[in-house]
Amino acid sequence: AQSVTQPDIHITVSEGASLELRCNYSYGATPYLFWYVQSPGQGLQLLLKYFSGDTLVQGIKGFEAEFKRSQSSFNLRKPSVHWSDAAEYFCAVGAPGGGADGLTFGKGTHLIIQP
């Protein structure tokens, strides 16, 4: 079974600074990879996804993520954060092939933006 680790529970970044949120997965092959964002009291919104091909993926709101097979990682980055980026971020993994069985989510990273 696949698993996802987001090692940072909380991260505090100053507005305008760069951001990197870490995500490591455990799976025997290349999984489908996702980053979602959740604003307070809201559902999850997809930021970006990786299925195959170019390992650098561009998403919405200026986010990007890079798949690194050798490190089993899919870290999320943004060059300059805005106060509106304060939210909970979830990395998720789906196993290609087989039937539908949902995604496996990390426990999330809470992003705090300092003025």
Add this chain to the structure above:
Amino acid sequence: DVKVTQSSRYLVKRTGEKVFLECVQDMDHENMFWYRQDPGLGLRLIYFSYDVKMKEKGDIPEGYSVSREKKERFSLILESASTNQTSMYLCASSLGPKGTQYFGPGTRLLVL
């Protein structure tokens, strides 16, 4: 745009009550999912469905059941609510079996 709606944003129920949470999607997706979200635990899959009248247990199905009589609607049922089922419940749908999941706004359930 895909739209997933959930019947209630907030719900307060008493222990032992039967609770229905409803989810509707408007994009003809085959797959629908119910998760619960708790602080420090992330999202955990309760049940999913890949077709009408079909259902599969997720990671934490105990105390829950589901119903999918129509393709667009997926209901989560708490047969006898307990305080440990106080949580945020999120519904999602996807077109393909492993594809992007689109989430509803969530239902925050408080069981007293």
